[in-house]
Amino acid sequence: MKKIVFLLGLLTTSLFAQTTDSLFYEANDLYKNGAFEDAIKKYEAILEKDLVSAELYYNLGNSYYKLNKVGPTIYYYEKALKIDPTNADVKNNLIFAKRLALDNIEEVPKTVFQKINSNFLQKLTFNEWAVVSVVLSFVAVLLFFLFYFANATTKKRLFFTCSMLSFLALIFTLVITYQQYQFFNKNKEAIIFAEETVIRNAPTVNSEEVFTLHEGTKVMVLDALDNWKKIKIADGKLGWIISDELKIID
Known part of the structure; x- marks a missing residue:
């Protein structure tokens, strides 16, 4: 009986994936043919299934751009970058889309910490920083055990130093994780x-x-x-x- 249920689950998943792929390809064809509003409906039908990707948001942004709808265009490009921050196509299109916006607001100069935060620390989400913290905790514990069981003085000194550095790095990443979590929730x-x-x-x-x-x-x-x-x-x-x-x- 369990095998039957498992097979039914696989079949349902497969059919669901095929339906989603079909919608995506249909939407792409509509976009190529200039039917941008119909393409948007197809893309949004995929969103309603809680299936998101940088490509889906990117295509939605492109569709709205063709309709000269600035708000949705920028919104979906920004969402695409949240998933894939290094996507050059999205970044380039976002630059063009922002030129359509009427408001020209001068940004307040950032402090040194704000520059470090935006240019480096925010490259990872707080969830990713949490993963880094977990990895560092395992590394620190492993190095401490190696120090404890090592016989040679040189090895003990090496493992102890490395374990202490790992613990310091762990504390640093925990602080960053907490700050990024607070920043995400408040801003x-x-x-x-x-x-x-x-x-x-x-x-x-x-x-x-x-x-x-x-x-x-x-x-x-x-x-x-x-x-x-x-x-x-x-x-x-x-x-x-x-x-x-x-x-x-x-």
């Missing part, structure tokens, strides 16, 4: 989807208008209250926006 990137939206100084429709943003602008979401999101833009300005007018990059 979520999002893309403005509204063609034009007013940013207010409080989460109410009667509050003062502080500035205006347009479709495609990237913001940081810092807080949420009811149907409002508190955001920060690249030049450091803060304000509140209606939640429906942006989409968070997961």
Whole structure:
């Protein structure tokens, strides 16, 4: 009976994969033929199955770009880069897409730590840093056991030094993992989807208008209250926006 269930599971998985592949190829054909809206529907049908990939997001971005929809274009390119940060095609297309955005916001100069964080530490997600920490913990324990059971003084000194360095590296990576986790939870990137939206100084429709943003602008979401999101833009300005007018990059 178990074998039958297992075989049925494999058959279901196989049929599901074939259906998904079929949708993807159909969407690609529609894109090649200029039917971009129909292609988007096919790609989004795949998303509804919770099947995501850099290629899927990239193709969605390309489809929206052809329709001159700046917000969704940038949004899906950014999501593709979250999965595959080194993808040169996505990076190049994102540069062109950002030129369509109306807002030209000067970024606040970064501190040395912020540069290190964005250029190096954030190259890995907090989950990947956690994996590094686990590996280092095993290495540190192994080196300590080698030190403990070694007979020669030279080997003992070598294994002890290496184990201490591994423990220090472990502590360092644990700190980085925690910081990246905190940063991820407190600072979520999002893309403005509204063609034009007013940013207010409080989460109410009667509050003062502080500035205006347009479709495609990237913001940081810092807080949420009811149907409002508190955001920060690249030049450091803060304000509140209606939640429906942006989409968070997961």
